[in-house]
Amino acid sequence: MSTTKQTNISASDKSLISDLDNQIRSYVQANGTDKDADLLDQAITDIRKHHGHQLRKSGQPFIIHPLRVASSICRAGLDAPTVVAALLHDIIEDTKITHKDIHERYGSWYADIVTGLTKIKKPVRQKSVTADNLDATYQRMLKTMVQDVRALFIKLFDRLDNMRDMDAMPRDKQRRISLETLNIYVPIAERLGLTRICQEHTELCFKLLYPKRYKKTLKEIDELKKDRISTINAMQDSLRFNIEKQKLPFHKIEPLFVHPASRIQESGPIDHILEGFRIVVKNSLDCFQALGIIHTNYYVIPLKIRDYISNPLWNGYEGIQTELRIEGEQTCIEIVSEEMLKKNQYGIMAHWHGSPTELADYYQIYLSQLDQMAGDEEVRMLDVMSYVQSDQIQVYSPKGDMLVFPKGATVLDFAYGIHSELGNHCIGALVNPSSVSTTKKRVPRERQLFAGEALQIITDPGIHPREEWLKQVKTAKSRSQIKKAVEHQKVINARNSGRALLERKLREIGTEQDVEKWIKSKVVKEALKAENLSANKFFQEIGLQKRPLQQFLRKYKLLHFERTGRLKEMISPVFWGNIFGGDKNIFLIDDVQNPLIKLASCCFPIPGDKISGFIHDDKEIEIHLANCSKKILKNKSSPPKIIPIAVSWKISKKIxxxxxxxxxxxxxxxxxxxxxxxxxxxxxxxxxxxxxxxxxxxxxxxxxxxxxxxxxxxxxxxxxxxxxxxxxxxxxxxxxx
CATH class of the missing domain: 3.30.70.260 (ACT domain)
Incomplete structure (x- = not known):
């Protein structure tokens, strides 16, 4: 968002730069160390030098942007190093400064944070890779945020300042950036409990995406307030009177009006202006006393009480919510303490004491989910967007530990959320196992989770993940763990099959050695070395029939023909081929549940069909109908790790x-x-x-x-x-x- 044209700076811009500079210096002086103050001086010098000649699209000096972002970080109460990093956040992206330069001048932490917040630029003349670059940028940013959540706060304030300054941007860029903000940064801010930042981001998106409807919404809200203000004041006075009558000290009782941000997805007319009332008291005990007072003075709507003081929401929200009839009108009531209100509006920034560890602990659940995505190369930004926008549910382990999952997650997700091995052998769970009921409710692993329940996972060591399990989970972590386990099991099965085949062969040729001694013998080791094979890889390849065992044994003279030569002369070549497999390499399928084979989903062959086979990644054999139009043909376009193989059914007709x-x-x-x-x-x-x-x-x-x-x-x-x-x-x- 910068240009390099040099112009004279206006008096008002000079004054703004000076004010921001002084604010930031005063904050770091009061809240940082001498080293922080020195780094701040250096950072301000660097951005003046490298951003000084740049302008924003609005015509303002570019340096105002990093100064405003750093000033927002100061007002949020974050630490001095975060302030310095905020000043530098655009210096790699918009100047010739590199990661190495930042590392040498400021240290590794600053270099990693600034690089993590820098866009990955697309190569020249490769417009088609824009989406990949965007995903790569998000992945880098995600990893940085997981490593240090302070990077996330810098990014949120960076985007907020850009959105405030979006009027000068072309219309297509306004729409693109607004949609990105709405789909990614707004849900993230909401998940972190940053209500004020979330609302401002959303309102700015509303204003830029739907300007006519936004103006109409502001007008409707203003008119409805004027029409309803006398009734709302009467309801407010009634609440105040009843609370004062019981001599309960309180800070304020305020009406909560419809916010323009809440109307961004709504195109119809606004049917109400009052969302409810907020009662702010001194402490949590007073919250419950206030609840008792209003419940004894008004008609209470059944089943609408929510106690988020005893059980806070996982993004940190605390308070009590209920619904009443006041002056004949059904109304929502929120009761919070002054401390709760600050935390609900500004998240941990309202009461943070300066420890990065405290930040990480506070958002541990959220960051652990993002960490799974950042560590999975197969996860695209759509998965991240889906996660940050999804509703969350809280469930508990038998010990009372809280875990958070996206709505729609299953018992299997819960098992993997605790430990991968628990998930790998999960067959179901007991719901609320510590309840006094004599009969415990048992549910299968694919059953969806419900908020507030506790689960005890039931396992069976004989059960292992299968590809069908991927349809039974919701989270990226579970999908990743299932894929890893299935791939590992395929490799183990191939090796076991190869080992069994070799054992049978050794018995047939009369070798007294077992497989382990044979594979470690000098002559076999030399043969494997010549083929660039490890013992495990050898077992895997012969198990899949990718490497014909007969040919390998003959090539390196491991068959001991002196023992079998006369026998071979005594029996027919056909019989000999059946014992040794012959020169033709055919994989015989004696069980459709054989873990080495996968029946292709495009044609679903069954025993009795004419079939073709293909070895995939040395892990499994995919079976197609012989005339399947979608089977992989042996030509130049075939993937290098897919190899055709002759296959045939050998399943008993009596089964x-x-x-x-x-x-x-x-x-x-x-x-x-x-x-x-x-x-x-x-x-x-x-x-x-x-x-x-x-x-x-x-x-x-x-x-x-x-x-x-x-x-x-x-x-x-x-x-x-x-x-x-x-x-x-x-x-x-x-x-x-």
């Missing part, structure tokens, strides 16, 4: 079990009749069925069949697939035992 099939169909008449007729013609009974509308044109039909063999099930599916109204058909994974 019988129940199947649950889903059909995504184009909704219409007679559909269910045609589907059920095919199933009944196959001689199979339907245990139950259910239909759920996906949208106006599509529906999901779920059918549970009696226990049948794979050939019978395949026959049914083969006849269902060609139906014109069937878009997709798949089998639901068997439930965990």
């Amino acid at each position: 019988s079990r129940s199947h649950v099939i889903h059909l995504l169909v184009i909704d219409g008449t007679g559909i269910l009749f045609q589907i059920t007729k095919i199933i009944k013609d196959a001689g199979v009974a339907i245990i139950n069925s259910a239909t759920a509308a996906k949208n106006e044109k599509e529906a999901d039909i779920r059918i549970k069949l009696e226990s049948v063999t794979w050939p019978v099930f395949h026959k049914i599916v083969e006849k269902l697939r060609p139906l014109k109204f069937v878009k997709q058909i798949w089998e639901e994974p068997p439930q965990e035992s």
Whole structure:
């Protein structure tokens, strides 16, 4: 937001710069150390030197902006180092000063804070990467804020000053920055309990995004105040009279009017002007006494009392809320102490004692959630926006520790929120386990959390994360932990499969050594070294059939042909191939639940289908129908870590079990009749069925069949697939035992 044109500074701007300079110096002198004062002098000198020739779009000297941001930090009561960092926050972005320069002149903390608040600029002639640069900027900023929350305060005041000075910006930039502010910085300020900052940000966005509606809203609010002021004054006098009658000391009773910021998403007419009344007393005990007084003098609306003194909201809000009828009108009442009011409006800045650790502890829950996002490379800014804008619920561990989750989070999110291993083996939870009730309510892991409840997680060591679990969680942390566990399990399964294959091979060729001794033998170590393989990687590759074991053993003469040569002559080549796998490398599928395989979601093959396979990242084999149009073909465009492999079914035709099939169909008449007729013609009974509308044109039909063999099930599916109204058909994974 700067230009480099040099002009004379007006007398009013000179006076403003001088006043801000004096305010900042006085604050640091009173609240900082001698070293802080020296760094402040240095910072003011540096910004005068490097920003002195720059102008804002408004025509003001650019130096006014960092001075105003630093002045806001002073008024917020933050520490002297934060004031210095605020002065320097734009110096890397808008001048030739670098991270190294800041590090040498001020130290590593200042260099990291300023760099974290600096935009990542897009490369020349690469307009298409703007979104990626924006995400990279947010990720950097997020990491900096998590490391030191003071960076977040600098950014909020920086954005607030920019929004106040937005009139001179082009219309498209006004809209872009306002939307960014509304979607990201406003929710963050709200989550931190910075009500005043949140409201001002929102009102400025309203003014810039919808200027006509904003002016109309101000006019409506003013007119409604004039129309209702006599009634509101009478209600206020009634409250004051009843509290004074009981001789309870109080600071003030004030009406709470509709704020313009609350109307930014509302285009209709304003139907009320009074939000309620706030009663401000001396301390928390007086809050409860005030509640008793008004509850004995007015009609109380049932189930509307909220005690946030005993149980504060996680962003720090404290107070009592209730609803009454005063002068025949239903009205909200907020009761707070003077200290609570300051904290509710300004967050921790209202009572902070200068310790960065105190700041971090106060916002520990919030920052820990952001930290999960900052540490996950797959998380985009949309995930962060979703988190900061989501409603939050508070739940408790059996020991009474409070945890906060976004609305819609599940028992599984709660388990992962406590510890990854607890989540990895979670099967459900007991709700309110310490209650006096003799029967404890048990719920499954996918059940959503409700505010205020306590949970005790139930685990089973035999249960491990599966990809379906990703649909059962809400938080970025849970998704990240599940993905890691599933990927790790795939690697372990591949290695175990390879180890078992090698053990069988060693027994067949008559080797007396077990796998561990064989793999550590000198000749095998040399073979693995020649192939640039570790023992674990070798097991993984032969387990996935990516590396044919037979060829490897022959190549390095590890088969001991002197032991097997005469035997090989005595039996047919076909029989010999069945024992050793032959030269053709085929992966035989003997169980659809084999953790090494993944049935492709695009075509959902089942035993009996002609199939193709592809090794993914040396971790699993993805199975497609042989004629699947979406399967990965072996050509130049194939990803380097995806390798085609021959696969075949080897599942016993005698195995019988129940199947649950889903059909995504184009909704219409007679559909269910045609589907059920095919199933009944196959001689199979339907245990139950259910239909759920996906949208106006599509529906999901779920059918549970009696226990049948794979050939019978395949026959049914083969006849269902060609139906014109069937878009997709798949089998639901068997439930965990």
